Amino acid sequence: MSPIQLFDEESCTYTYVLVDAPSKEAVIIDPVDCKIERDLALIRRDGLTLKWIVETHAHADHITSAAPLAELTGAKIAAPKACEIGTATWQLEDQQVLHFGGQVLLALSTPGHTAGSMSYVWAGHVFTGDTLLINGCGRTDFQSGSSEALFHSLTQVLFKLPEETVVWPGHDYNGKTSSTIAIEKTHNPRIAGKSLEEFTLIMTGLHLPKPKRIDEALAANLKSGLRQDAHGLHYGDIQSAQGYAGDLTNGLAWQWFENHEALLVDVRTQAELEWVGFVPGSVSIPWKNSPSMMANANFDVDLKKYAGTLKVLFLCRSGVRSIAAAKRATELGLEAYNILDGFEGEIDDQAHRGARGGWKASGLPWRQN
Ligand SMILES: N[C@@H](CCC(=O)N[C@@H](CS)C(=O)NCC(=O)O)C(=O)O
Ligand SMILES: [Fe+2]
Incomplete structure (x- = not known):
């Protein structure tokens, strides 16, 4: 051995x-x-x-x-x-x-x-x-x-x-x-x-x-590497939010997803998924930050298929579009959460050494086609 x-x-x-x-x-x-x-x-x-x-x-x-x-x-x-x-x-x-x-x-x-x-x-x-x-x-x-x-x-x-x-x-x-x-x-x-x-x-x-x-x-x-991120949250925390079920760290999102307790919805465009990478097993339902609700008509249709099943976790590039998507999903009757810092987070934030680096920099699983 x-x-x-x-x-x-x-x-x-x-x-x-x-x-x-x-x-x-x-x-x-x-x-x-x-x-x-x-x-x-x-x-x-x-x-x-x-x-x-x-x-x-x-x-x-x-x-x-x-x-x-x-x-x-x-x-x-x-x-x-x-x-x-x-x-x-x-x-x-x-x-x-x-x-x-x-x-x-x-x-x-x-x-x-x-x-x-x-x-x-x-x-x-x-x-x-x-x-x-x-x-x-x-x-x-x-x-x-x-x-x-x-x-x-x-x-x-x-x-x-x-x-x-x-x-x-x-x-x-x-x-x-x-x-x-x-x-x-x-x-x-x-x-x-x-x-x-x-x-x-x-x-x-x-x-x-x-x-x-x-x-x-x-x-x-002295704390086993446990650090607060820029939101004041520890790895794995959840905090309440206005208009949807809550904000959570990507560590907790991954835990729920891996334990089949939650659906992971990636709201970035197809091009972003292809170029930057994605989380294996996540569902792609793009959300556009556009004043017209018509722009997201497909979002409603696709998301409604999952109504009443599981918690739904939204992921985007840096955690902005995912908030809008989580709010809309809540209006549609889903238990919706926003994943803080998105897939890529705040890039080049050297001071935090990846603390705001998003999904990719946290070492969670992801893949590129
Ligand atoms: N150059 C390294 C430090 C290397 C260092 O001091 N290593 C410690 C271990 S934490 C040591 O005991 N080194 C023994 C040696 O270099 O002889 C750094 O800046 O991080
Ligand atoms: Fe040492």
């Missing part, structure tokens, strides 16, 4: 998916926000049931996708208790065990890079987060880091594991993928054969630049 190793080129972060083959239950370790689409696609492709989303620590260099992933998959979040990530369901302590299918994942407290950092052991593999890197180790110069604690975690915890244990790090900046306890114990230039004093000297002499996104990342990661 081997883990599936995934890489984020931007932060050089490794994410791991561990699968119990008979039950297809799975665990994901250290998922990254901008890779949520890739990770969801893998889960769907292999028919996996994600049980746990596990963090090795509160990351300083990238934002986790734990919260949106939990909402979209139903998995629960587990994180080291000492990391104080309040949104995690399971606050893990040393030696506690997570189960998925017939598998167990053992949490080992390995402080040093951060005071809460943990490593996880599974079937001859160890996921070391930023405690042990290949030919390196996590820095100890911020976030309650301690060279002394790291020295102890490396020499007294990780290096006590069986020598053939495969080491899977949280990052690699040099293209390396895995190692073993035996190799790191004997060859790791920062720790192999070093005394605590020598190790501390090496660590204090690193003088690494601060991670570029540390402030933004830490604040977000």
Whole structure:
């Protein structure tokens, strides 16, 4: 059994998916926000049931996708208790065990890079987060880091594991993928054969630049990446509206749609669907923002076929036409909702890093013909 190793080129972060083959239950370790689409696609492709989303620590260099992933998959979040990530369901302590299918994942407290950092052991593999890197180790110069604690975690915890244990790090900046306890114990230039004093000297002499996104990342990661969008809503929220049943985030829209609780109506033109993409399984009933009701005569006819069946969710490019369509649908007697930010949202809104990026940027399924 081997883990599936995934890489984020931007932060050089490794994410791991561990699968119990008979039950297809799975665990994901250290998922990254901008890779949520890739990770969801893998889960769907292999028919996996994600049980746990596990963090090795509160990351300083990238934002986790734990919260949106939990909402979209139903998995629960587990994180080291000492990391104080309040949104995690399971606050893990040393030696506690997570189960998925017939598998167990053992949490080992390995402080040093951060005071809460943990490593996880599974079937001859160890996921070391930023405690042990290949030919390196996590820095100890911020976030309650301690060279002394790291020295102890490396020499007294990780290096006590069986020598053939495969080491899977949280990052690699040099293209390396895995190692073993035996190799790191004997060859790791920062720790192999070093005394605590020598190790501390090496660590204090690193003088690494601060991670570029540390402030933004830490604040977000202490909430599992749960962020408010520009409407003040959290991923998955719904808010009441005038003239239709409500506004909802695309995360909740996807959940309802996938659970067959709602019909998803795309009101963009055929040309937009073809050029920009669409949500598989959605129904196309174009709405034109035109003063003449005649322009939307077909809208009424097509939509009435669905009256009285399900909730109807309206999607357009940025969330304007869908409001008009939701109002009209309400007049026609349907339970109609507007999906905030539409398919594309506010493009180029760098400040929010995709928070207003719409359906596509949220990593929800879509396709182009
Ligand atoms: N250059 C990266 C930061 C890299 C970094 O500091 N990585 C941390 C892990 S969060 C580390 O411990 N690095 C150890 C090392 O580079 O030796 C950024 O700006 O985000
Ligand atoms: Fe880190």
